[in-house]
Amino acid sequence: MEIETITDNQKVKVARKLKNMFGHINLKDPTLICPIRDVMALASDKWSILIVLYLGYFPVLRFNELKKNVYGISNKVLSERLKHLEGDGYLKRTMYAEMPVRVEYKLTNFGHSYLQKLIELTEWAQTHKDCVISNRTKFHGSLENQELENQL
Amino acid sequence: MEIETITDNQKVKVARKLKNMFGHINLKDPTLICPIRDVMALASDKWSILIVLYLGYFPVLRFNELKKNVYGISNKVLSERLKHLEGDGYLKRTMYAEMPVRVEYKLTNFGHSYLQKLIELTEWAQTHKDCVISNRTKFHGSLENQELENQL
DNA sequence: ATACCTAGTTACTAAAAGTAACCTATTATT
DNA sequence: AATAATAGGTTACTTTTAGTAACTAGGTAT
Incomplete structure (x- = not known):
């Protein structure tokens, strides 16, 4: 479905x-792209994106609050992702010596700068999700037709 | 390392x-966020991002050209990702009945609109990668110190 | 003594990714 | 006539990662 209206001008800018x-980047040794790859890989997996977005919506969240909001995440993966995101400087973990212990997570300024980019991407996804879904069903439909033809 | 200068104004806009x-989104039933999740998950994994970026840089690429450029990807995963990206409408696969067969992949206009957002994210990653890496080493350093303290 | 709280960890299982050999169809080479 | 080469994958197998569910620490309340 080609309903997008991207001008050639925009394409040139992007190029x-x-x-x-x-x-x-030395195309003979494309490993040199790695730093970016590495940065992107750590913070652009599906759970990290959601964690950062929720910490943008709620300025401070505790472990179990995050778990409720980031629906479907497990303790294990949540704790892993939080450690990585903290390690890379996206968020700050603060522990209060109360009883029971209270641990708070909030975005750093660096995390906020990432959040801004992430929001633009999410907005794009939100406005285009229907397009993706219609493409997907159409594609699967045509695959089935092809299989039927192949059987004849 | 809090060198970011994000104004409160910007934070308010983001909020x-x-x-x-x-x-x-009904926070009692956060599954409703799923469409976006779903869209993002398919196209924002590490390999898909690289595929889309390379198809932005080279307007047309064949299977083995993609494999060379998207350094480290396997036949299996490349072929899987290409099918998904085609199915969701990001790219178009064209097969020419030559011998040996020629198959070309190129972004659709929809794919280009995604590419634009992706580039902004990648530019961000590129300018901030040093920050992430310095955060990371500092964090791991402090973890080691903590472990040493715990042993005492 | 028992149950409860938060913020995780741990052992186990399922799913996904990575590896390497293989396939199909055709042309070129020995 | 057999062998190899080429493009674009697929398949069977192994390793890594993600998901599940039970458990832990350190203290409070019943």
């Missing part, structure tokens, strides 16, 4: 940006 | 956007 990014 | 996104 220029990519040239800046890829231009100084 | 408002999040309110729009999360506001109509």
Whole structure:
């Protein structure tokens, strides 16, 4: 479904940006792209994105509050992701010596700067989700037709 | 390392956007966020991001060209990701009945609209990668110190 | 003594990713 | 006529990662 209206002008701009990014990558040794890969991989997996978004919506969240909001995440993965996100500087963990213990998570300023980019992506996903879903059903439909034809 | 300069004004803007996104989500049943989750999960894994970026840089790529550029990806995962990305409408696969067969992949206009958002994220990652890496080493360093203290 | 609280950890299982050999169809080479 | 090469994958197998559910620490309340 090609309802998108992207001008060639925009495409040219994007191509220029990519040239800046890829231009100084030695295509004979593409491992050099790794730093970005690495940064992206840690914070752009599905759970980390949700954690950061919820910490944008609620300025402070405790472990179990996060678990309730980031629906479907397990203790194990939540605790892992939080450690990584803390380690990379996206969020800060504060422990209060109360009883029972209280632990609070909140975004750092660095985390907020990431959140801004993430929100733009999420907004895009929200406005385009119907397009994706209609594409998907159409594609699967056509796959089934093909299989039927192949059987004849 | 809190070198980021994000104004409270920007934070307020972000909070408002999040309110729009999360506001109509029933927090008692957070599964309703799923469409976005679903869309994001399919196209924001580490390999899909790289595939889309390379198809932004090179307008047309064949299977083995993609494999060379998206360094480290296996046939299996590349073929899987390409099918998913095609199914969701990000790219188009064209097969030419030559011998040996030629198969070309290129972004759709929809894929280009996604690419634009992705580039902004990647640019962010590129400018902030040093920050992440320095955070990370500092964090791991402090963890080791803590372990030493615990042993005493 | 028992149950309860938070913030996790741990042992186990299921799913996903990575590896490497193989397949199909055709042309070129020995 | 057999062998190899090529493009674009697939398949069987192994390793890594994610998910499940039970458990732990340290203290409070019943």
